[in-house]
Amino acid sequence: MSVFMQKKYMSLEAYTPGEQPQDMQYIKLNTNESPYPPSPGVLEAVKSEAGRLQLYPDPECRILKERLAEANGISPENVFVSNGSDETLSFAFMAFCGEEGVAFPSISYGFYQVYADLYGVKKHIIPLSPDFSINPESYFGLNKTIVIANPNAPTGLTLAPKEVEQIISKNPASLVIIDEAYVAFGAETCLPLISKYENLLIVRTFSKSHSMAGARLGFAAAHPAVIADLEKIKYSTNPYNVNRLTQYAGIAALKDEDYYRANCLEVAKTREYTKKELIKRGFLPTASAANFLFAMHPSYGGKVLYEGLKQKGVLVRHFKGIDDYLRITIGTRGQSDALLQAIDSILNREEEHENSTN
Numbered sequence: 250m251s252v253f254m255q256k257k258y259m260s261l262e263a264y265t266p267g268e269q270p271q272d273m274q275y276i277k278l279n280t281n282e283s284p285y286p287p288s289p290g291v292l293e294a295v296k297s298e299a300g301r302l303q304l305y306p307d308p309e310c311r312i313l314k315e316r317l318a319e320a321n322g323i324s325p326e327n328v329f330v331s332n333g334s335d336e337t338l339s340f341a342f343m344a345f346c347g348e349e350g351v352a353f354p355s356i357s358y359g360f361y362q363v364y365a366d367l368y369g370v371k372k373h374i375i376p377l378s379p380d381f382s383i384n385p386e387s388y389f390g391l392n393k394t395i396v397i398a399n400p401n402a403p404t405g406l407t408l409a410p411k412e413v414e415q416i417i418s419k420n421p422a423s424l425v426i427i428d429e430a431y432v433a434f435g436a437e438t439c440l441p442l443i444s445k446y447e448n449l450l451i452v453r454t455f456s457k458s459h460s461m462a463g464a465r466l467g468f469a470a471a472h473p474a475v476i477a478d479l480e481k482i483k484y485s486t487n488p489y490n491v492n493r494l495t496q497y498a499g500i501a502a503l504k505d506e507d508y509y510r511a512n513c514l515e516v517a518k519t520r521e522y523t524k525k526e527l528i529k530r531g532f533l534p535t536a537s538a539a540n541f542l543f544a545m546h547p548s549y550g551g552k553v554l555y556e557g558l559k560q561k562g563v564l565v566r567h568f569k570g571i572d573d574y575l576r577i578t579i580g581t582r583g584q585s586d587a588l589l590q591a592i593d594s595i596l597n598r599e600e601e602h603e604n605s606t607n
């Protein structure tokens with residue numbers, strides 16, 4: 250830290266993205282990316298827009314917003330777009346989290362904590378149930394901004410729209426932010442509820458379901474007044490937040506919904522296959538509806554497994570505080586088989602070791 254950094258940031262703990270090591274070619278099951286490339290239409294759109302990079306992008310993202318509105322049965326005034334959904338979350342914390350603070354689950358997306366700290370917002374951390382589920386009642390009448398990932402990360406567990414609606418209706422004076430980064434892999438969206446509740450902000454991303462993590466495109470849906478607030482923050486921060494290539498990539502991706510829906514279905518199928526195979530090997534995975542599994546093995550520590558897998562060229566995510574667990578991104582069936590093979594050789598080696606020392 251330099252001597253110029255403000256004191257208030259001294260203890261700020263920044264978000265740690267999943268590692269992207271360059272020392273060898275890993276099977277990357279650690280950052281929840283899609284294993285599939287963007288659709289041909291997206292590649293075409295990026296290529297044809299590249300020749301206009303000398304021009305600023307449309308700060309209003311008009312066409313993209315219109316297409317997003319059409320695709321979700323809402324109007325463009327209900328739509329906000331951003332540089333990844335992380336930016337929407339950042340703007341939302343800036344815009345809406347005041348004196349009363351922000352509430353979120355004890356185990357959830359790490360950025361909620363970081364944004365709260367960055368903007369000096371008081372955190373109210375609500376414990377999960379022992380089975381990692383979110384108890385809706387513990388969010389009733391909080392009178393604070395509420396942020397919940399649904400499906401939750403890294404557990405993959407979901408709340409039903411009815412339960413989310415209870416939380417919204419029991420907090421009429423607070424904004425409820427539902428982060429639906431993983432909704433396309435098997436959960437039900439709460440987006441239609443925005444027509445009924447002014448205190449709901451739905452946050453979505455093209456990163457996981459639409460193979461565009463590298464393009465950085467997120468969007469949000471809410472009552473026009475809430476969207477206008479986000480626009481105000483955006484125009485006070487970075488009016489050209491979504492670059493030209495990404496805007497056109499997004500527009501093209503929305504034309505290829507069939508392709509992305511099929512990919513998400515395939516990922517969900519591979520998830521169920523991988524889950525079954527992990528259970529056969531003694532793992533205890535949660536009932537994830539996302540593009541990852543969250544699992545522990547009763548006889549092996551998470552760190553041992555994480556390191557063993559890394560040594561064998563398979564990267565998974567291992568978090569502080571939930572040390573027994575691994576979060577394993579679902580890639581292709583082939584990647585899952587490579588993961589399972591690596592796991593087998595770790596488990597067998599340990600067994601052999603036990604036999605030889607007995």
Ligand SMILES: *Cc1c(COP(=O)(O)O)cnc(C)c1O
Binds near residue numbers: 281334358454466
């Ligand atoms: C990946 C993720 C995001 C952020 O995605 P972007 O790439 O910034 O769109 C937001 N919330 C959750 C829960 C995520 O897992």
